[in-house]
Amino acid sequence: MTREPAPRAPLSRERVLRAAVALADATGIDALSMRRLAQELGVVPMALYKHVANKDELLDGMVDCVLGEIGPAVPGPDWRSAVRARILAARSALLGHPWASQVIQSRPAPTPALLGYTDSVIGLFRTGGFSVDLTHHAMHALGSRMLGFTQELFDVSPGASPADPAVLRAMAAHYPYVAELATAGAHDEKSVVGPGCDDQFEFEFALDLLLDGLEGLRQRGWSSAGQRLTPRG
Structure with missing residues (x-):
């Protein structure tokens, strides 16, 4: 049968x-x-x-599928831990889809899921005691890091590895501080920052610097109104 x-x-x-x-x-x-x-x-x-309807609508929908993996915001004991957890959850979701950051940046307008996620991060700042003004500048400072990815100075480029001793010796003759920095730090061959860097550590290090600095500004009641330079005549 x-x-x-x-x-x-x-x-x-x-x-x-x-x-x-x-x-x-x-x-x-x-x-x-x-x-x-x-x-x-x-x-x-x-x-x-x-x-x-078309390929663009397909890509928008794919972005929303990936962002849907982030899940809802979970309030923490303070704004800093809540924002940090939110961003690292986004990073975890996007790392599972290496193409996603490229597509998100290519979209001409934010998708509904992207707007929802952005609104949730802004909400964590506002309910955490940030003024609208400081929240505005905090979002600019975070940039793409808000979604868990960023373009770094030390991009991977084709050719000999910077860790090659011969390359480092030649580099040290003309660029001693670059060579010194290239030999320092933990090694992660799969890092998107570059060989010789621990990608996750570097991301969290920069994120924590930003969050700590923003907390200092919040405590001081910082406002951009008093920080703008008077244009020269």
């Missing part, structure tokens, strides 16, 4: 988006296309357009 194949799950917007996220995780965002996604789902490409 021939067993009938199990019925295929009906196509839905959620199924399309989750399949697109999985495909981007497996092959990279550049390999993602509506045709490739349709093949993955076992449907004709036109079937996808009943659930996403």
